[in-house]
Amino acid sequence: MTARVAIALAGLALMLAEPAEAAGxxxxxxxxxxANCASCHAIGRRGASPNPKSPPFRTLAEFYPVESLQEALAEGISVGHEGLEMPEYQFTPAQIDDLTAYLKTVNRKR
Known part of the structure; x- marks a missing residue:
């Protein structure tokens, strides 16, 4: 294998790896x-939320398509959980991609 072919293959491998990272x-x-949500929400695949009125992350897809949460995350989510006001968070585009990628790993399929 020539050096040019090896370099071309290495470059192709890097280009193919980038979309997965870009998606979050x-x-x-x-x-x-x-850091931001676990004090109220169960963020994993099991367990109860510390605040019983805060839905576990694994159930969010039952109410919203995960991708539809991206706009709310960008604009700032401000929701009350019956007597407890959720702090308003505004995330950067990269953080939104990361959080969305994580939510997809813990959410149940409908």
Whole structure:
């Protein structure tokens, strides 16, 4: 194999790997959820939410398509959970991609 072919194959491998990263990192999304959401919501595949009125993340797809949450995350989610006002969060586009990628890993299929 010539050096040019090897370089071309390495470049192709990098280009193919980029779209997955561009779509968001579930690992970073999980860290973001732990830092900002876990005090009220169950963010994993099992367990109860610390605030019983805050829905577990794994059930969000039952109410909303996960992708539809992207706009709300960008504009700032401000929701009340019956007597407890959710803090308003505004996420960057990269954080939204990461959080969306994570939500897709924990949500049940309808």
């Amino acid at each position: 990192s579930a690992k970073r999304g999980e860290a973001l959820a732990k």
